[in-house]
Amino acid sequence: MANLKEIRNRITSISSTMQITSAMKMVSAAKLRKAQNAVTQMRPYANKLQEILSNVSATLDSSEGIYSTEREIKNVLLVSITSNRGLCGGFNSNVIKTVKRLAETEYQGKNVTVLSIGKKSTDAFKSTKLGIKGTLLPRHAETVWDELTFENSTEIAENLMMQYAEGHQDKIVLVYNQFKNAAVQLVQEEQFLPVLPPEVQEDANSSADYIYEPNKEFIIEEMIPKSLKTQLFKALLDSMASEHGARMTAMHKATDNAKDLQDDLKLVYNKARQASITNEILEIVAGAEALG
Numbered sequence: 374m375a376n377l378k379e380i381r382n383r384i385t386s387i388s389s390t391m392q393i394t395s396a397m398k399m400v401s402a403a404k405l406r407k408a409q410n411a412v413t414q415m416r417p418y419a420n421k422l423q424e425i426l427s428n429v430s431a432t433l434d435s436s437e438g439i440y441s442t443e444r445e446i447k448n449v450l451l452v453s454i455t456s457n458r459g460l461c462g463g464f465n466s467n468v469i470k471t472v473k474r475l476a477e478t479e480y481q482g483k484n485v486t487v488l489s490i491g492k493k494s495t496d497a498f499k500s501t502k503l504g505i506k507g508t509l510l511p512r513h514a515e516t517v518w519d520e521l522t523f524e525n526s527t528e529i530a531e532n533l534m535m536q537y538a539e540g541h542q543d544k545i546v547l548v549y550n551q552f553k554n555a556a557v558q559l560v561q562e563e564q565f566l567p568v569l570p571p572e573v574q575e576d577a578n579s580s581a582d583y584i585y586e587p588n589k590e591f592i593i594e595e596m597i598p599k600s601l602k603t604q605l606f607k608a609l610l611d612s613m614a615s616e617h618g619a620r621m622t623a624m625h626k627a628t629d630n631a632k633d634l635q636d637d638l639k640l641v642y643n644k645a646r647q648a649s650i651t652n653e654i655l656e657i658v659a660g661a662e663a664l665g
Contacts, residue, residue, distance in 0.1 A: 377649065380642040384635060391631040398624035405555060405617035412552055412610040419607040426600040427569060429583065429592060439538050440597055441568040448484045450542045451475060454549035454608060455491030456616045457518050464550060464619035465493040467560050472548050476503055490514045521613060523606050530602040537566040549608045550615035556622050558615040565604065
């Protein structure tokens, strides 16, 4: 059995760890509220804009719909959205595993490249064959997390649209965690480009018919790029809210586990202390009897 000093040191160490994990939990909870409000406000707008975009793209011919033209898939870009920091459970590893699975199964035999938005993803893929090599793709996209705004995410979205429009990439897929609640994050594989046509419903009599104002060309030049930028920004907001939710949950569990371990060690300490006191009493009694 460990001596009393060693047990006291372990209890002190665990108490310090509990203070850190509890503080991180409170910080994540405070950030989660703001991030959750942002994504819940953005999601309906982004989804409706995406629906309109799909309907409009379905009416365009190949010369008009540069972002909706499907071609033979040779080059695939997987956009892996993770965080810059850890201590958030399986938040980062789930995205990384999904990207690897897509590269090894669904897109096997294709020229697959991974664009990492987040240091954890960058560290996972920079030394692999999936890492960025010799292209115009941004190499330090994780800086967007320093201050996540629509303007900062627009630079990445414009780069992705340029890659597709110029034929460098034939398909672009976003892989990120979608926020459901503080305890649940769902890994999404969302096609970014080409723009998917609307799903045809069995009870639908006809496709949506739009009146274009000022004209169709203006809509193509302005709305479709804006919708794609909004789609990426929504994915980033989802990922940020999911990160804070995952970290809050992980730190809550870590605090509970530390509390359980601390209680166990206190029980061991009290037993060891009682045994030490008992031994001292026995030694005193034995010495008194010897003298008698």
